[in-house]
Amino acid sequence: MKNNVTMRDIADRLGISSVTVSKALNDKEGVSEELKLKIKNLAEEMGYRYNTLAKSMKEGLSYNIGVIVPERFTDAGQSSFYLNVYQTITRVLENRGYYGILYILNHEDEKQLNLPRIYTEKKVDGFIILGQISKGYIQKIQSIELPKVFLDFYDEHADIDSVITDNFYGAYEMTNYLMQNGHREIAFVGNLYSTSSIQDRFLGFYKSLLEHKIELKQDYILNDRDEKGAFIDIKLPDKLPTAFVCNCDQVAHNLVHKLTKLGYNIPRDFSVVGFDNDIYATITEPGLTTVEVDTKEMANNAVNFVLEKIKDPSKSFGRILVKGKIVYRNSVKKIENKVT
Numbered sequence: 001m002k003n004n005v006t007m008r009d010i011a012d013r014l015g016i017s018s019v020t021v022s023k024a025l026n027d028k029e030g031v032s033e034e035l036k037l038k039i040k041n042l043a044e045e046m047g048y049r050y051n052t053l054a055k056s057m058k059e060g061l062s063y064n065i066g067v068i069v070p071e072r073f074t075d076a077g078q079s080s081f082y083l084n085v086y087q088t089i090t091r092v093l094e095n096r097g098y099y100g101i102l103y104i105l106n107h108e109d110e111k112q113l114n115l116p117r118i119y120t121e122k123k124v125d126g127f128i129i130l131g132q133i134s135k136g137y138i139q140k141i142q143s144i145e146l147p148k149v150f151l152d153f154y155d156e157h158a159d160i161d162s163v164i165t166d167n168f169y170g171a172y173e174m175t176n177y178l179m180q181n182g183h184r185e186i187a188f189v190g191n192l193y194s195t196s197s198i199q200d201r202f203l204g205f206y207k208s209l210l211e212h213k214i215e216l217k218q219d220y221i222l223n224d225r226d227e228k229g230a231f232i233d234i235k236l237p238d239k240l241p242t243a244f245v246c247n248c249d250q251v252a253h254n255l256v257h258k259l260t261k262l263g264y265n266i267p268r269d270f271s272v273v274g275f276d277n278d279i280y281a282t283i284t285e286p287g288l289t290t291v292e293v294d295t296k297e298m299a300n301n302a303v304n305f306v307l308e309k310i311k312d313p314s315k316s317f318g319r320i321l322v323k324g325k326i327v328y329r330n331s332v333k334k335i336e337n338k339v340t
Contacts, residue, residue: 005048013042025097027311044095064099065306066116066124071106072229073131081248081278081293082131085152088299089128096307098125105133107228113140126306132195147309151302153196154319161309161317163301167197167275170291170324171204174273175245177289177326179212182335183243183271187220189234189255190247194225198247201275205245224251234258242270242335249274249281249290256284256331267333277327287329297322 007025011018016035024031024039025048031039067089073082090100101124103116113136118124126147133141138155141148150162178186188205190198202221209216219237224247226232234255246252252274256266266272266286274281277292305317 005043005046007048010039010043010046010048013046014039049094049097061125061310062123063097064101064118064124065093065303066103066118066127067100068103068105068116068127068129068133070110070131070133070229071104074104080250080280081276082152084278085130085295085299088295089130089151089303092296092299092303096303098303098307100128105137110134110137113137115140115144119144119146125310128302128306132197145313147306147313149302149305149309149317151298155196159316161305161319163298163305163320163322164197164200165291165293165298166321166323167200168204168207169321170275170326171201171245172207173204173326174275174289174291175205175208178243178245178271178273178332179208181271181332183241184212184214185220185241186214186243186245187222187237187241188245188247189222189224189251191223191225192221193227194229201245201247224254240270243332244270244272246272246274249276249278249284249288252288252290252331253280253284256288267331271332273331281327281329284331286331288331289329290327291324292327293324294322 007018007021011021020031020035021039023029024036025043027036067086069082069086086100086102093100101118103118105116110133119127124146127141128149128151129141130151132153135155138160142160148160150160152164154162154164175186186205186209188202190202192199192202206216220241222234222236224231224234231251231254244252244255246255252272256272259266259270264270272288274288274290275293277290281288281290301320301322309315
């Protein structure tokens with residue numbers, strides 16, 4: 001792929017004028033939406049890079065998007081999912097002529113409601129907030145006039161656009177899969193007060209229990225992290241279930257490690273499932289059955305929303321759900337139901 005691809009190169013490939021290419025890449029009138037998309041896709045494929053400096057001087061935009069990630073999601077061992085999503089966002093942004101600036105929101109700044117310097121110094125045109133922030137900080141972010149999009153969480157502030165994976169349905173399908181494999185004693189692992197994602201995954205799990213007329217046992221809701229988001233040792237119930245639905249792959253990995261140290265075998269003694277399909281799903285022994293999150297689709301939506309809002313601040317997209325899919329590995333065992 002050559003780095004000095006010009007509009008003329010794109011025009012020649014499609015047999016059209018470079019003026020048409022210019023109009024399409026700059027979202028000007030006079031080109032059909034279908035052709036615009038075709039031109040943009042080819043530009044991306046050919047590695048075309050917009051002349052950002054010239055454009056920013058002309059249009060008064062920085063062509064930077066701030067990506068805010070709370071510090072608790074970047075702590076050692078917790079960063080794999082969010083780092084992967086951030087890298088995907090930056091790739092999507094670069095293909096659109098923008099750059100992503102990562103801003104780690106530390107605990108103190110979040111508590112004191114301090115806005116990022118990249119905002120006060122006018123270094124960005126909008127924000128993607130990746131990972132759940134506190135209610136107070138959501139209100140602070142709401143007060144700034146720049147376009148913003150929440151990614152991987154939402155809350156009662158329905159006027160802020162958000163892109164999330166379909167946590168509810170993913171966990172519901174996964175719990176149903178355990179039911180199909182004969183499991184009836186199933187625990188959920190996750191702090192229900194931590195994030196909207198964990199809450200929705202728990203509710204999907206609970207819906208499956210309700211549909212199968214299985215009582216929700218309080219001691220089958222196992223805490224995995226403290227109020228700051230740091231992982232804690234998972235306390236097992238006195239009467240163990242046959243299966244565990246974990247709110248993410250890393251927690252499933254931690255649980256498998258704990259159970260193995262106690263002398264148990266997965267899946268012979270217990271079935272364990274996760275969520276995300278990140279690196280922890282494959283480094284766990286055995287590999288985890290999990291829900292794959294479509295991070296590319298989520299990043300595409302978040303970037304599209306924030307860039308559209310830069311062009312037209314009145315635009316609103318609401319809450320968008322991106323469907324995941326179950327990836328089957330070897331952490332689930334079929335069991336025969338005992339007649340009671």
